[in-house]
Amino acid sequence: DGGITQSPKYLFRKEGQNVTLSCEQNLNHDAMYWYRQDPGQGLRLIYYSQIVNDFQKGDIAEGYSVSREKKESFPLTVTSAQKNPTAFYLCASSRARMGLSNQPQHFGDGTRLSIL
Amino acid sequence: AQSVSQHNHHVILSEAASLELGCNYSYGGTVNLFWYVQYPGQHLQLLLKYFSGDPLVKGIKGFEAEFIKSKFSFNLRKPSVQWSDTAEYFCAVTWGQGNKLVFGAGTILRVKS
Numbered sequence: 001d002g003g004i005t006q007s008p009k010y011l012f013r014k015e016g017q018n019v020t021l022s023c024e025q026n027l028n029h030d031a032m033y034w035y036r037q038d039p040g041q042g043l044r045l046i047y048y049s050q051i052v053n054d055f056q057k058g059d060i061a062e063g064y065s066v067s068r069e070k071k072e073s074f075p076l077t078v079t080s081a082q083k084n085p086t087a088f089y090l091c092a093s094s095r096a097r098m099g100l101s102n103q104p105q106h107f108g109d110g111t112r113l114s115i116l
Numbered sequence: 117a118q119s120v121s122q123h124n125h126h127v128i129l130s131e132a133a134s135l136e137l138g139c140n141y142s143y144g145g146t147v148n149l150f151w152y153v154q155y156p157g158q159h160l161q162l163l164l165k166y167f168s169g170d171p172l173v174k175g176i177k178g179f180e181a182e183f184i185k186s187k188f189s190f191n192l193r194k195p196s197v198q199w200s201d202t203a204e205y206f207c208a209v210t211w212g213q214g215n216k217l218v219f220g221a222g223t224i225l226r227v228k229s
Contacts, residue, residue: 033217040125042206042219058216090160102148102167102210105217107160 002027004108006091011113013078013085021076021111023091030095032074033105036060037088046089049074078113086115118142120209122220129197130228137192137223139207149190150208150217151181160206166190177201199229 004025013019025032031050035043045058049068063082068074074093078085089112092105123138141147151163164175171183181192190207207220 035219040221042120042122042221043208044219045216048216092160102165104150104162104165107152109159 004091004093004106006089006108006111008111009109011111012116013113014116016080018077018079019113021078021089021091021113023074023076023108025072025074025091025093025106027093027106028071029093029106030071031093032068033092033094034058034064034066034074034076035090035092037090037110043090046076085113088112118209118211118218120207120218120220122205122207122223124223125221126224126226128226128228131199132196133227135192135194135197135201135225137205137207137225139190139192139220141188141190141209141218143188146212148210149181149183151175151179151190151192152206152208152219153203154206155203163192163205197225197227199227201225202227 007022033048034046037043044060046064047055047058047066049055052068052071055066055068063079065077088110090110091108094105095103119142121140149166152160153163154160163179164173164181166173166183174180179194181190183190204222204224206222208217210217
């Protein structure tokens with residue numbers, strides 16, 4: 001079955017460390033997204049990518065970085081510059097490129113990151 | 117700035133009660149509207165969507181939503197809820213040609229059996 005795989009499910013980080021969250025999709029989707037979910041705040045967009053080797057900042061990109069070297073992979077690095085990294089991180093993908101904004105997004109199961 | 121508002125953060129209903137969850141977005145123009153649901157321990161999944169045509173759209177599990185352009189609203193409804201509808205519900209919108217999806221804060225629904 002096609003889908004989105006996020007790993008690991010739970011991740012712990014010491015203060016001052018960078019950590020990378022994995023996101024892989026086998027849906028052949030062009031666009032991929034990273035969101036942060038905090039209680040009472042819904043999902044906020046961190047970064048998105050519409051095509052390989054291209055990505056754009058979302059609403060809360062500070063302290064995060066991404067790469068898109070392959071169509072199926074969109075890893076997110078939470079850097080030590082992110083002041084409040086404890087959250088639930090969701091990866092999504094869609095067929096959408098600009099002009100196809102009616103395509104729904106498909107979500108992974110998420111990674112819960114905690115600071116030790 | 118583009119924004120999406122969901123009026124209630126927590127809703128508690130008894131089984132068989134009717135449900136209406138409010139959703140308003142910040143301004144008009146061409147919009148694409150979505151409701152997503154996150155059941156406990158599961159990933160977000162699409163409940164229903166509106167792009168054009170009949171403003172009353174039907175989704176999975178007996179849910180429906182009505183797009184009222186003059187009110188910038190896309191409220192979610194279900195005539196009779198079940199215990200299994202306990203979940204968090206998110207309204208989301210894209211504007212124009214952009215594919216950036218903006219989410220509301222979510223509404224946690226608890227259905228008492």
